[in-house]
Amino acid sequence: MNRNGFVLTAVAGAALFCAMPMAARADSAALEEAKTYVTRAEAAVSDARAAIENGKSALVRVPEDSPLMEDVKQMLESAAENWAVAVESLKGASESAAKVGTASSESVAKDYALLAKVNAGVAVSGSRVVQIALRYVEAVADNKTESLDIIRASMQDATAAASQVQFNYERVKTLIAEKYSK
Amino acid sequence: MKTKRCGIQGFAAGLAALLIAGTVVADVDQAAAAGDLAEVSALAVEAKANLAAAALGGDVDAITEAGKRSDAVDAAVAAAQEAYSAMERAIAGGDQDAASTAFDDLKAAVQAARDAFSGVVPESIAKSAHDQWKESQTNTGGGPGRAGDAPNIYDVPWQSQGLRSFYQGLFGSFWSSSAFGGSRGFGERDATPE
Secondary structure (H helix, E strand, O other): OOHHHHHHHHHHHHHHHHHHHHHHHHHHHHHHHHHHHHHHHHHHHHHHHHHHHHHHHHHHHOOOOOOOHHHHHHHHHHHHHHHHHHHHHHHHHHHHHHHHHOOOOHHHHHHHHHHHHHHHHHHHHHHHHHHHHHHHHHHHHOOOHHHHHHHHHHHHHHHHHHHHHHHHHHHHHHHHHHHHHO | OHHHHHHHHHHHHHHHHHHHOOOOOOOOOHHHHHHHHHHHHHHHHHHHHHHHHHHHHOOHHHHHHHHHHHHHHHHHHHHHHHHHHHHHHHHHOOOHHHHHHHHHHHHHHHHHHHHHHHOOOOHHHHOOHHHHHHHHOOOOOOOOOOOOOOOOOOOOOOOOHHHHHHHHHHHHHHHHHOOOOHHHOOOOOOOOOO
């Protein structure tokens, strides 16, 4: 091999040697990020669980003949739906975060981290909707009628925003699937 | 010949180094952009939850602050959605520069949403909705409503002098022709004959 060929090979080898630890660092950063999102989602689901417990005791205080009983029922139905979504999404986020560490390449690790992030987002938004719904029940139980309008409007806006989170989660799943089907 | 071969090999080495160093501009990551959209929408939900909590607490200042933060996050979400749509259109049209610009706008909107959630609210949103409406009104000649509103055909401009004079004149002639007006009206003569 002549001198120039040797230099070219040395440069390529050095670049590959430097690229390998960089890829390992990127994987661990993705793993840390995924874990952060999952931790946040776990905290939100825990808050929602506490809100459900408070809501049970508040519901007992709502008079049966209250004119707002219909609203309370709708809030509780919405809370139940969003609780199921939050729990399911938290499970999905944890599974995706676990796969980041065992991914076959940096690109796959990043995709799993992204899935963990959006799944965690769905879990957080579902949990917050549950909390808003149960705050409404609490306001009715404690006769805090001046806050009902604000909480009702917040619930409508939050439900719309939560559906946007789920829509974008589906979008991310589709885009990632398309990348690997090409 | 040897010089030419060295030059070609040198060029190849330089190109290889450039490619390996990753300085070639990558395409915009649409999945990551959708993930950012999900993040800002989740922030909007959290802002609404904080507003509901403040409303339940009853503290007016806390409710006002939570309302401002929530409005600011909503504005950032709208900007993020617009940037994502622009990015989609640019990618579909094959314009990578426009797609990169739209991606940068999306990132800026995401940061604005995070800042708004933490309490850094832009001044335009910090003003009340009524103040903003009032400032947006153009001069409509003093009448109610916005410049673009259709005219109220049943509205009578009572404050115009012309109309006042017209009605005063009408009343004047009605009074004069009545049993009480003019020379027949209340005057110096006695109300009842003595």
